[in-house]
Amino acid sequence: MGSGSTFVVEGVDGFSIDISTGAANGADDNKKIRVEVPVELTVPVLPGEPLMYSNTWKFVVGTALSGKNTTVTAGGTWRLDGPLGIVDGKLVTPRLTVVKPIMDSIGGVSVGVSGVAAAVEAKFQLGLGIPAAFAGPYAKFVMDTGVANGSALGSPLARCRSARLEAKAGAGFGLTLSSEVLKALRKLLPAGAKIETESESLKPYFSASQTLPNVPLCVGSS
Numbered sequence: 001m002g003s004g005s006t007f008v009v010e011g012v013d014g015f016s017i018d019i020s021t022g023a024a025n026g027a028d029d030n031k032k033i034r035v036e037v038p039v040e041l042t043v044p045v046l047p048g049e050p051l052m053y054s055n056t057w058k059f060v061v062g063t064a065l066s067g068k069n070t071t072v073t074a075g076g077t078w079r080l081d082g083p084l085g086i087v088d089g090k091l092v093t094p095r096l097t098v099v100k101p102i103m104d105s106i107g108g109v110s111v112g113v114s115g116v117a118a119a120v121e122a123k124f125q126l127g128l129g130i131p132a133a134f135a136g137p138y139a140k141f142v143m144d145t146g147v148a149n150g151s152a153l154g155s156p157l158a159r160c161r162s163a164r165l166e167a168k169a170g171a172g173f174g175l176t177l178s179s180e181v182l183k184a185l186r187k188l189l190p191a192g193a194k195i196e197t198e199s200e201s202l203k204p205y206f207s208a209s210q211t212l213p214n215v216p217l218c219v220g221s222s
Contacts, residue, residue, distance in 0.1 A: 066112030076102030172200025
């Protein structure tokens, strides 16, 4: 997007993540517990006008469970203040603050170290066209979190817990095509031709991690 471009999204005021997972067979079940769910909503801004608004969400969950009958639970809430997007060609990001620390909620039972990683991506786009094919500016944020719960066997000394959160934000110009339109275009283009649908600048703007308790067994010796 150009140096004078402006496109911002306001009103996204926070997000929450709640995790509850388990595996009867421990590590053997990890390959079965991976979920990726895209959700998209595209609606005309004004009836009869070729102006579309699209909101796309993607959720990904992966596990690293050890030991039979392992469970891991966790949940956190974060607040977002301010706009997301491009102002005069520069990326602006909302301020992120912790409402409910995910570290405080890590629980579950495991004979070995187990963990869960979850990511969510939200994309907001305004474009010219029809629901099946439109182009325009968009803003996007990506939140990536992971938790690890230590072995119950180490609890007499210390049961280690760790959590991390990374946030990225970006904006750009994109072309949104339905699967039917994309399939038709591929038939018209030469074999191997690549269809670029996004041009964006995605940058990290928040990163935090914590391990408790703060003892050598959990954080390592210096």
